[in-house]
Amino acid sequence: MQAPVSEPLVICGMGSLGQLCLERLRPFDVDLICVDCKHPAWRSEELKAQYEDQLILGDMRLSSTLKRAQVGRARSVLLLSSDSTINLEAALHVRILNTKAIIVVRSSSQQESLNDLLEARIPNLRVVDPLLLSASAIAQSLRPEQVPATFTVFKQRITLQHHDTPVDFSSKYLSRVLKLGISTDEDLNDQLVLTLNHQTNVYGRGKATRSMRQVIRRLSVIILDFGRYLNHRVKNIQSWDLLIITALILLISGIPYFSNGHSIQSGFLITLALLKGEFVDPVNVLIEHSGQGITSLSPFALILAVTYANLGTILTAAIVALILDQLLSRRLGLSPRRRLSTGSRSVILLDGGSLADLVSSQLTAVGIEVLRLSSQDDSPNLSTSQLQRWTRHTQFVGAGLLSTDLLKNLRLALEWQMVFTSSRVAIITKDLDAGESLEDLLGGISFISTLDLAADAFVATAFGEQVEEVRRINGRTVLLVRYRIDEHDTLVGSTISRIQEGFGVTALALRRSHDRHAKIFPSLESRLIQDSELFVLADLQGLRRIELNQCDPPRWRLKYQVQCRSAQSFDTQQVLARHLGMAPGQFAASMDGLWHYTPTIDRDLAKQLQHELQRMAVRTELIETKG
Secondary structure (H helix, E strand, O other): OOOOOOOOEEEEOOOHHHHHHHHHHHHHOOOEEEEEOOOOOOOOHHHHHHHOOOEEEOOOOOHHHHHHOOHHHOOEEEEOOOOHHHHHHHHHHHHHHOOOOEEEEEOOHHHHHHHHHHHHHOOOEEEEOHHHHOHHHHHHHHOOOOOOEEEEEOOEEEEEEEEOOOOOHHHOOOEEEOOOOOOOOOOOOOEEEEEEOOOOOOOOOOOOOOOHHHHHHHHHHHHHHHHHHHHHHHHOOOHHHHHHHHHHHHHHHHHHHHHOOOOHHHHHHHHHHHHOOOOHHHHHHHHHHHOOOHHHOOHHHHHHHHHHHHHHHHHHHHHHHHHHHHHHHHHHOOOOOOOOOOOOEEEEEEOOOHHHHHHHHHHHHOOEEEEEEOOOOOHHHOOHHHHHHHOOOOEEEEEEEOOOOHHHHHHHHHHHHHHOOOOEEEEEEOOOOOHHHHHHHHOOEEEEEHHHHHHHHHHHHHOOOEEEEEEEEOOEEEEEEEEEEOOOOOOOOOEHHHHHHHHOOEEEEEEOOOOOOOEEOOOOOOEOOOOEEEEEEEOHHHHHHHHOOOOOOOOEEEEEEOOOOOOOHHHHHHHHHHHHOOOHHHHHHHOOOOEEEOOOEOHHHHHHHHHHHHHOOOEEEEEEOOO
8 A cells, every 4th residue: 555655745734734744744654745835833843854945835726836846746635724715726736737646625614515516526536624523522522421432334333432351252243342553462451342332233244034023122112212202292391382282172172062962073163263263153153053043142152252262363373473483593594592301411512513513413313412502692691500591401411612712612611610510511622732731730621622633634534545533532543444445455355353453453344345234343354355445443553554564463373172083173174264264175184183273363363263163172272473
């Protein structure tokens, strides 16, 4: 996967994001060329000393500037100006000068439709919004569960949790130890383990059989969901609910009285007419039923008819008012603040725009209700007393302060934390070097730097990979990356265990071209073939090792002894062949009752092989090689 040294990587725009990307690209052993319209304010003297002489001054939208930056032979071009319009305009010029280079454009969600159109029409163009990349990190920091992170792959939810015991091999399809970096010693204490949500289906593990038990289970789930829905509506009665309940009570109580010994149908029609606000026609029907004049009707009947007609008029007016309110709100783009459900877990999001939309959808997916506020429209209502009134019937989890005003966010966070001491607060910042130090100082407040998260994603994208999600785990930026394996890829033929232990990354999912569904937590002995998609969790160092093909060699061998003339010798050969990528017949000679050794393999694969051989009464011993 390593490109020729003669192909440089060009960074246009040496602001904060450009210099963060420059710092991360230095270990990748690739020529770097910097472009900016003026001399930047360098983040460090080291960067200034190393790259100031390589800086090309000029407008990135001019072909002359791009030619001086050797864009024509570049492998990747990062366009990182804070003005997304300039970046998109420069991307068109870059594509004219170089038809094969990967172009990574910094853009904003305001131009989302244009970004999608350009990505569809221009090959190898990747548009990245630094702000939206931080949505998952913000949502994770606001969740009340003590879970370091969650990821979603092929609609399957994977949770990262702390485990203080080794992972059982019997659950290898449901869990996997997180690997970040090359480890030499196995630490079983406080492992981070990825676990597949039990409510999701594991594709590729067999088809579920249809049975009466499944039908009953589905019906019970539907009934329980309907019961929860009714309970939710009873606890959180809205205007529509009150109108419907009132109309039903009046209708049910009026039908038997106004039928007056006649058919139920006539009583229903009279009651319905009165509830529509009519009076004369329903009273005439009552007079006809009596067979006498109006004097035959009791005063109580007339008063009740007038009352029903007045209540019907009020109900009709209220329904029309609610309908008009909904129509005008949608037409004018106004969304009334939704009341939080009683007893629910709630989070408040201040400002954020498209970022808040993503954070809200992720929190709602895990059962947390979100109250959206705007600093412009709700500035008088951001006091702690008003916040208490909004959340008094809920379990207030935390607040995400997504405004661009850092000092205002910090002031609100400190004020709210004085009242809600156990709540979490996440503050978004553009670029804050001392974010982790401030978190330790203030406690309970998470500072999430959008540029710091985005820099790793831009670097990974520059080498042709697709970054799906970004997380902060134990102070490290972790990327969920999708690799597309082509015929010239150096990863073709590698096993999952080689990918994980050789490069120090974690394989989450694998989808081959001929498979209908992806496999979550693919087996360690699975091999990558052409036209496959591999989803891995990795930090930037792991991606660098894959890019440079710096694979740590395997260091473990399995010593095994099969009983002579064992009834399970055939199965033993099959297990050895599957794990070692060899033909079963190559192990026929080792079924002689003597000790034999496997080739050097990875530790996890060796332990898995040892576990399966021991189930077949094969004596084994795990040995670490010194070479």
